[in-house]
Amino acid sequence: MKKVAIVYYSGTGHTEKLAEAIEKGANSVEGVEANLIAINPSDIINGSYKNQHVIDQLDESDAIIFGSPTYMGGVSAQFKALADATSYSWINQKWKNKLAAGFTVSGAKSGDKLHTLQYFNLFAMQHGMIWVSLGELPGQSNGINNLGSWIGVMAVAQNEDPSITPSIEDKNTAEILGHRVATLALAYQL
Numbered sequence: 001m002k003k004v005a006i007v008y009y010s011g012t013g014h015t016e017k018l019a020e021a022i023e024k025g026a027n028s029v030e031g032v033e034a035n036l037i038a039i040n041p042s043d044i045i046n047g048s049y050k051n052q053h054v055i056d057q058l059d060e061s062d063a064i065i066f067g068s069p070t071y072m073g074g075v076s077a078q079f080k081a082l083a084d085a086t087s088y089s090w091i092n093q094k095w096k097n098k099l100a101a102g103f104t105v106s107g108a109k110s111g112d113k114l115h116t117l118q119y120f121n122l123f124a125m126q127h128g129m130i131w132v133s134l135g136e137l138p139g140q141s142n143g144i145n146n147l148g149s150w151i152g153v154m155a156v157a158q159n160e161d162p163s164i165t166p167s168i169e170d171k172n173t174a175e176i177l178g179h180r181v182a183t184l185a186l187a188y189q190l
């Protein structure tokens, strides 16, 4: 059984909707177990992320998909706290050769989401991971990859309730990414 972890922060629920869609896509692949891991702000004490159980779960995964809302043009502080807490995993090269991918939501249509996804990519490269792109043509008639992103999944919240946004098309795009990472995790062996 291959393990795909989806580790994310969501302040008001939009990023969580995408995370759930990714989990659905990953779990639709037989032989793969997807694990949703929400970053809990109460695990951040004096600015440092302290939940070792979560880090251990990530260390034991075959693939990790990173998610955060775009805050002020980048990842949320809560996600960054988790990232900084992985330096022990980094020094021990525990994530080397794992698959990685990313997703984000912003309020505005662009909202500078690309920078958030680029941070996830850079973070994965620091860990020696293998980046998985979205791999979908933009603006398909069914709305897949509506925002035309390839590095990862982008979605918009547009100040609506999470029951309304991200759109079904954005959630379907997220589901495709989950399925793609899980399929690759199953097939992938060094």
Ligand SMILES: Cc1cc2nc3c(=O)[nH]c(=O)nc-3n(C[C@H](O)[C@H](O)[C@H](O)COP(=O)(O)O)c2cc1C
Pocket (backbone or CB within 6 Å): 009, 010, 011, 012, 013, 014, 015, 016, 068, 069, 070, 071, 072, 073, 074, 105, 106, 107, 108, 109, 110, 111, 112, 156, 157
């Ligand atoms: C502190 C903060 C900073 C934000 N910065 C941006 C931004 O740079 N660009 C943008 O389009 N939206 C920005 N937003 C809006 C959020 O990205 C948007 O509300 C998103 O849906 C939040 O995701 P969540 O519901 O998972 O917390 C910001 C929101 C907050 C609270």
